[in-house]
Amino acid sequence: MTEFEEATTMADRAESNSTSPLYVEIQRDIEAKIMTGEWGPGTRIPSELELLQTYGCSRMTVNKALSSLAAAGMITRKRRAGSYVAPPRLDEPLMQIQDIRTEVLATDRAYRFEITERSLRKVVDGIDARHVGVPVGTRLQLFEVMHYADNLPFTMETRQINIDAVPEMEHMDFKNESPGSWLLNNVPFSEGEHSIRAISADPILARRLQVIENAACISIARRTWRMDKLITFVRLVYPGDRHRFVVRFSPGSSLS
Incomplete structure (x- = not known):
């Protein structure tokens, strides 16, 4: 099973056992990879298309998760270039x-x-x-x-x-x-x-x-x-x- 297939299974299980919206679960999965250092600064985040295929959800759901991560300063989103793990945020x-x-x-x-x-x-x-x-x-x-x-x-x-x-x-x-x-x-x-x-x-x-x-x-x-x-x-x-x-x-x- 691939990394993102595992993430899909986690999301499906979380959706069935939790009242949290799916975009929150996607956000938490990505946050966990960033916070543990698995994805370091500059790492490219899977594209919206890859994420919606992985989590079996709509583009709007994926976009909401990525927008929340960007607002938190954890990723940067650039038109046509995709999303990347951001440098440590400024205090x-x-x-x-x-x-x-x-x-x-x-x-x-x-x-x-x-x-x-x-x-x-x-x-x-x-x-x-x-x-x-x-x-x-x-x-x-x-x-x-x-x-x-x-x-x-x-x-x-x-x-x-x-x-x-x-x-x-x-x-x-x-x-x-x-x-x-x-x-x-x-x-x-x-x-x-x-x-x-x-x-x-x-x-x-x-x-x-x-x-x-x-x-x-x-x-x-x-x-x-x-x-x-x-x-x-x-x-x-x-x-x-x-x-x-x-x-x-x-x-x-x-x-x-």
Whole structure:
């Protein structure tokens, strides 16, 4: 029995004994070969045609599995050249603010963003004011933005911007640059804060991020200030298997 015939048998058995979609099983089979080192960086992944013949499934199923692997940074997909095991992915330094567009492009994937919601609101009570970190009465510009890598959701962004601190944001259209990228490139900040926690994808989040329900996700809440005035409060939610953060420190340094 060949390697891929074995994979087919595994997939058939998994499909009959598991509620996981077949594309997830294909993804896990390929992940296992990469993680064990059986397929090292630069190894060519079998073509979509080979995979659909191996697993007895549709091209759409294979494409979804490969797209998930590409979004996780485990493989790179190039038109007409096929898919290959990617070099080790870059860690994101936790003590810095990374531009999401730059981060996606650095992994040789196509980037785009979509603003799914935009509104203006005023903070009207003390609890809300303490949660965001602004005085009561502050006007906030709200954005919900989905960032994509090769047309697969990379991170979901919910951002609130203090209009008193950045008044020009209220009338910008953001057709060619996301609000976060524009802030990073144009508005200096003097202090920042990250708060990180693990969450499970509820049905709505799973649908939006195109992951299975209850999949592990990373939620990052970030605030930045200029002097003592809040600039922005943003929450980014990443599928847990598509991201990793690292903090580098030295003996005697303190982390808070």
